[in-house]
Amino acid sequence: MYLQPILTVLATLPVLSLANTSPASPVPCKEIRLRKEWRSLTVDQRKKYIKSVQCMLTKAPKSKAHFPIVTNRYEDFVALHANASAGGRDLRQSTGGFAGALGGFGGSMNTGIHGTGTFLPWHRYVVWQYESVLQDECGWDMGQPYWDWYLDTPAAGGSWLKSPLFDPESGFGGNGAKLKAGESGLKGFGAGFGTGGGCVVDGPFKDMKLHIGPGAVMKMGSERCLTRSFNIEAGEAAGSKEVVKDALASKDFQTLRMAVEMPNITFTGGKIERHGGGFHNVGHGGVGGEMGDPFTSINDPIFFLHHTGIDRVWQMWQDQDLQKRISDTGTGLTLKTPIWMGLEAPDRPVGDVMDIINRDGKGFLCYKYETGSEEYFDKPAASGKPAGPVTSTTSAMSTSSTTSTTIQAKSMTTARPPKAMGKGKGAVGPATSRN
Numbered sequence: 436m437y438l439q440p441i442l443t444v445l446a447t448l449p450v451l452s453l454a455n456t457s458p459a460s461p462v463p464c465k466e467i468r469l470r471k472e473w474r475s476l477t478v479d480q481r482k483k484y485i486k487s488v489q490c491m492l493t494k495a496p497k498s499k500a501h502f503p504i505v506t507n508r509y510e511d512f513v514a515l516h517a518n519a520s521a522g523g524r525d526l527r528q529s530t531g532g533f534a535g536a537l538g539g540f541g542g543s544m545n546t547g548i549h550g551t552g553t554f555l556p557w558h559r560y561v562v563w564q565y566e567s568v569l570q571d572e573c574g575w576d577m578g579q580p581y582w583d584w585y586l587d588t589p590a591a592g593g594s595w596l597k598s599p600l601f602d603p604e605s606g607f608g609g610n611g612a613k614l615k616a617g618e619s620g621l622k623g624f625g626a627g628f629g630t631g632g633g634c635v636v637d638g639p640f641k642d643m644k645l646h647i648g649p650g651a652v653m654k655m656g657s658e659r660c661l662t663r664s665f666n667i668e669a670g671e672a673a674g675s676k677e678v679v680k681d682a683l684a685s686k687d688f689q690t691l692r693m694a695v696e697m698p699n700i701t702f703t704g705g706k707i708e709r710h711g712g713g714f715h716n717v718g719h720g721g722v723g724g725e726m727g728d729p730f731t732s733i734n735d736p737i738f739f740l741h742h743t744g745i746d747r748v749w750q751m752w753q754d755q756d757l758q759k760r761i762s763d764t765g766t767g768l769t770l771k772t773p774i775w776m777g778l779e780a781p782d783r784p785v786g787d788v789m790d791i792i793n794r795d796g797k798g799f800l801c802y803k804y805e806t807g808s809e810e811y812f813d814k815p816a817a818s819g820k821p822a823g824p825v826t827s828t829t830s831a832m833s834t835s836s837t838t839s840t841t842i843q844a845k846s847m848t849t850a851r852p853p854k855a856m857g858k859g860k861g862a863v864g865p866a867t868s869r870n
């Protein structure tokens with residue numbers, strides 16, 4: 436569970452060296468989408484992004500024949516995430532809650548997309564797919580922006596409450612209304628945590644209507660508002676440089692995934708103690724409310740900035756030893772394991788999403804991050820600031836060892852229409868070893 440205190444795991448961490456600098460090889464990926472941190476977008480670009488998200492909220496859904504509950508294109512993704520969280524099971528018959536028809540929360544989480552090696556590959560793929568839909572169907576012409584949590588911590592001169600992400604004009608709006616004593620605003624997971632708990636009161640999503648959830652509920656008639664419940668200490672602790680550095684020091688994929696996902700945080704007498712790792716879960720807990728729901732956190736559009744930030748950490752980690760890590764999938768997962776994308780896109784083997792610029796031509800991803808791991812090491816960024824458009828440390832590898840295999844698609848209950856992958860709008864030209 437997201438904010439459940441879990442014991443610390445990380446012990447000694449190896450010292451890192453910065454990314455290798457082997458010469459570039461030609462890359463099949465042509466139009467690279469450049470993903471920028473939210474505050475590196477101009478205010479106009481931020482507003483345009485929000486408009487694209489709102490466009491998805493007004494567009495007809497594509498999965499309605501299968502999920503009568505979905506009311507718009509955005510909710511296709513909510514249904515996808517909720518069902519994928521249950522291991523690709525069909526939640527239409529779920530009786531609600533986290534157990535119900537799922538056979539238990541723990542079981543579903545372990546066969547789904549959280550608490551398992553599939554966590555990073557699945558979320559990498561869904562962010563790509565969402566970015567593609569924003570571009571192809573809703574006029575967005577840049578890469579999917581990400582959230583660098585560190586920039587909102589006091590150590591970086593930032594502040595959670597002053598984060599440009601929560602700006603009511605050019606961001607996603609702020610906290611949920613503070614609940615009165617005894618009032619239960621959030622009907623789903625995470626009630627009782629944080630400083631809000633009620634409906635978001637400002638910004639572009641304050642009137643957003645949710646229809647899926649809370650939890651594993653895919654039934655009609657549960658319309659509710661978008662809630663948030665800021666837990667600033669959790670958010671700032673999760674976003675600290677040390678937490679990300681701990682994760683980046685992981686010796687292998689399995690360790691990285693645990694460092695990202697396991698909330699190594701304890702709450703002692705109302706105070707939070709960090710034990711390393713866990714910025715995925717505590718990031719969800721920092722925003723709180725709907726973001727704290729493991730099935731339907733994706734109802735909050737901030738989800739995608741958060742998960743793009745997580746994907747960036749995986750990428751930074753891969754970059755430290757690219758040749759090796761581009762094929763490291765840990766135990767219980769192979770490069771051939773299919774990633775289920777429901778009705779939204781074809782299933783793909785894990786090997787297809789290991790390389791974000793698809794050097795071997797067998798995958799499909801084509802993007803990069805504007806900034807890399809320089810922020811997390813004692814090497815001054817080119818701009819002299821922790822944020823901003825500095826030179827990426829994205830490194831080249833001469834040959835990818837990724838093997839890609841065509842796999843039999845695992846279907847839920849219906850056939851998917853074939854779906855073209857998104858095109859590279861907002862592209863920045865051919866991939867080079869250094870940008």
Ligand SMILES: [Cu+2]
Nearest residue numbers: 516548549558
């Ligand atoms: Cu998720």
